[in-house]
Amino acid sequence: MKKILLIDGTYIAYRSFFAIRNFQTTSGEPTNAVFGFVSTLLKLLKEFPDCSFAVAFDVKAPTFRHQMLEQYKITRKPMPDALSAQIPVIKEVVKGFGITIYERAGYEADDILATIATRLVGAGMDVLLVTGDKDAFQLLSENVEILNPATWEITNTKSFIEKFSFPHTASVDYLALVGDVSDNIPGVPGIGEKTALKLISQFSSIESLYERIDEVEPVSVRKKLVAGKDLALLSKQLVILKKDVPGISEQDICPPKPDLSAIESIFQRLEFRKFLGQTKELFGISTEDDEMLALGQVVIPFSEILSEQDRFRPLCEDPKILKTGSGLKEK
Template sequence: MTIYIIDGNSYIHRAYHAIQNLTTSKGEQVNAVFGFTKMLLKILRTYKPDYIAVCMDYPAPTFRHKEFSEYKAHRKKTAEELKNQFPLVKKIISAFNIKIFEKEGYEADDLIATLSEKVKNKGIDVVIVTSDKDAFQLVDKNVKVLNEPKNILYDKEEVVKKLGVGPENVVDYLALAGDSSDNVPGIPGIGEKTAAKLISEFGNLENIFTNIPKIKGKLGTLITEHSDSAVLSKKLVTLVKDTPDPTGEMELEQLKIKEPDNEKLLNILKQLEFYSLIKLLVKEEKAELSDFQIANNDEQIKNIFNIIKDSDKLSFFISPVGIALQPEKNKAFYVPLSEVTEELTLIYHKQTKTVPASEIFGHLKPIFENNKILKITHGAKNQFTVLEKYGILIPENIFDTEIASYLLNPSGKNHSLSDISIEHLGIKIDTYEGNYENLEISEAKNIFCKKTDVMIKSYEILQEKLHSLKLLSLFNDIEMPLTKVLYKMEDAGIKIDETYFKKLSDEFNGELNKLEKIIFSTAGEQFNINSPKQLARILFDKMGLTPVKKIKTGFSTGEEVLTILAETSELPKIILEYREISKLKST
């Protein structure tokens, strides 16, 4: 059985400095929260502890500040952007159902020491998650220190390898060498190597004082003159193992790993826009939560359209192998199709009774052209292509979840149905990247009906959010009509004079051949003009031109660099012309 005790402040500060410029769409800085949450998830998933706790500094001076007014005094005042993130981190820890320990007058390190002492005496192995070397003094056969970013687990041997002294002498080592991160003075003039050497020779600090007469020269003088500083430093770095329990008598059962409060956690992560972390947390919705039915005979088809014609909305998704239709929440129908046309390839489900596509779309025509029924889909332009092939007019009353998602978060990278489901419904759905031909009909039913299920369930949420942000008019009056216009433009394409463009391409080829000969002649050899590495060799090594900009792979030969070089040399000028014509030809 193992407990992981996390030094909260250590990792919040580390995340704040490691991750730059992470803000929400509202401009709220959340880099420290994101980094800490990611680390916490990694601890839970990778190491699977039996128990867990987070210890944090109380935002007030400690007994160490009373002992030494300069303790940590060199540190800059905590930035407001970081200070504002501490309550958010605590909310996330709480949502994970993890206990937080903090106590006025003490540091997180003291609480870690106290907690370690208590639980190891109950036969529990301890892993302290921190990057603070103070914690090395706690290491023994039952206690280890994990530096999570570097993935180093410190036991006794690793501590010796790191500092040159064992855990039992870490406080003596820091008393001599000091600790600049906490402004612990130590003895001026004694560094880490000298401290380790003295401890190796004499043992602890007290024995070093006893043997000062044996320590010759300047070193002995330093120890004599600054012994008070060393004693104070040892007191400052020694962790307290019996702090008063901040919440009363601690019961080990309180620290047992529990299921997180998913609703609370997902709400916080959505608020912070941590969608990549949400994907790791949400669970797949069970297919049985919604009623997905296959319809592939006349009676079933008739039943579907009787339901649809009396509905006020319909979510739909047309795939190459079938169509999913959903007139209400939690009830969707999948119709396997069986027609192949020149314009649209519809693949048969093997050994399954299917319905001719022309028959289904014939039933759908009056429904899709009925403006009283709202049509909900995702990626409307792709769906329009199929509808028009079967003579169905583009629906007037339509809601595209993809466009709605984009309007709500234009800076977001992903607006897939899977992302919408996670962000707005808190549900993970299957994504299928393979060949539809390989799908069994039951698999196709679940995959495509889940899509329509997400569409119809997210519609009201997206609609309400658009309304609250005053974006509904933009969506209805501009974006959706524009989608239809763009589809028409893409479908119509543009006419080109093929003969003229063939002639133009030949002219470009001729010009490129001429320039190529001039380039090779000027360079004095043939080389791959399109290779930045070979071009750099010619320009900078062979011709001796002065490099302008260095990149990872050598010296840059980009347009900006060649333009500068062209002011004093002919070859870069010709290469720029070659690139321009080459780009025109490829266009």
Template sequence: MSDTLYLVDTFSLLFQVFYAIRQPMTGTRGQPTNAVYGFTGDIEHLVKEKKPSHLIFAMESPEPGERLNIFAEYKANRDEMPNDLRPQVGMILELLEAYRIPVVSYPGWEADDVIATLSRRAVRDGLEVRIVSNDKDARQLLCPKCKIYSIRKRQFYQEPELLEDWGIRPEQVIDFQSLVGDAVDNVPGVPGVGPKTASTLLQEYGTLEGVLDNADRVKGKKVSENLKAFRDVALRSRELVTLRQDLPIEIDWELARLREPDYESLVRLFTDYGFRRYATDAQVKYQEARVQAPSTVERTWTTIRTPEAFEAFLVELRQQPKFCLDLETSNVNPLEADIVGWAISWTPNHGYYIAVDGPAGEEFLDRDGVLAAMKPILEGADLSGAVAPVSPVVRKAPAPVARPENGDSAKTQGRLFG
């Protein structure tokens, strides 16, 4: 099965949830959080239910848009961003960083252009693509490997739905919008040409040029006149609605592969936002990740099998104010167990193992001699004076050490002495 890339129009999603959740919501510092809360829910849905292999959020460029050079009134009718939404933009960027989801933009171009470029490149590279946006411009990107996902309806939009809605194919979407225009983006189009008329014209003449070149043959005097009078407007509108599919964006798909979030950062953010349920869930995941995370610390140990090594070990041990001890034994029943080895440590990531029994052929120290040497230390005797040297006899095991029936060595609980 091919990897699947979800491309999300960040502001499209943000505005959707902002107007969907209109009841006031504030965080611990009084900051508005309604849009962030809805945005979090959508991220969770995408990650946990759609389970993409790759996920990217596309953003608008903060620089002046290139389309303004084509038409100065482009998007001129849009209202300013609401005051209680503006501070939430930075908050969702922090949130995406904590989720370890990349955010991509390109100077002078819109999120739609970023999505168009990345979707075409992803399809070329063998990925399945799902575009999360309610912007109708994205319909021009539809193809067998690229679908649109309506996150509000939880439905996919594909070529059959386009044919049912507009009566056209994906390659005709740009021409359709050039004729009809787009009131949201202040793209003028041809007066008097609505969706139904545009669909009929494109079904008959195929392309925008085909429609404009046959304006005299179009039924309806006013429509015919407007197609001729507003020819240049329609061609300019086509420039405005055509998404760039060739922006020079450098992308490494592996960097967009879905990863485990930074749960520690999510706990901090969710707590600040007042999202208690999300904070609790993130805290659980954070604790689980800490337990499961493989250690990158290098640990060393020294096995002591000779009297000389044991004497040197005792000299160091007597100088320690505290140490940890664990015993390896031959049986889980302490009344029947014999000591097999002593595990001792007093510095992080380094330990000693004193072997007093073992498999046949291995050398180890005398069990009773080691016990005699360790006894005063464990009993807390005054070690400041001279202590008679202990020289346990080195022995070889005559036979394998007896083990419990379950095959596991029994151990005492680790204890701290000091």
């Protein structure tokens, strides 16, 4: 059965922005986040052909979690302006590939993906979540796997147990103890990953842990848990993803239907020369007629040079720049 890929667009945008530095067009427009996003998307399209795709994004607005905890995400720095400016461009690329975009005020991308994944699994479909957020582990099942775009590692229910020594259903309890700095999930002060792993492996859940709190050893850990009980219970509620986000229809998800004209225009504007050829190859579109010209160390499609003659004329007329190509004709 073909998988349906549900992508956390906000996560990939953030990761790309901070992983790729000093990347911009000749006019100075920052493109690092877009470049990383497109690179990831093309890799997914190549490795999962004929599958259906959807991308979810956060919306810049308070969510229901802010109502539960006023400090929620307050420690996270605002989205950098250079990244914020690239989000609309990323969405433009996604639309150019004919991929459905989901976003909903009051909810995070994770909640949208959880809602869609739950409905798809209910319909007997297989889902691959593309995200590096730890809270997504709670969505694992026989029909749901997670691909981390940072490592390209796929996690399923079996590999999760092998790594953490407890089932994925207890992942929310684990995160409730250790917290999540990036999302300002408080957790229990003084409880680290090793201690949390041991506690969840022994007690299975936060509720069971506190019902049997007298069994916790050493006493120092027990005292920390008692002092942080309210934070632990609140943290668990913050970590649990919503599976009933309103106004979301999974019926809109379908295989990519790229608009090559739109994609070519975007990539030329962003100076992503190599991505257009990769896109055409992915969708079986011949590139044999597009002659290539090397201007020094830069290889550019001849069609691009013809369409932007004013831009490339100085390079073409510079006698110091070596020009080589294949099948070049007088034009």
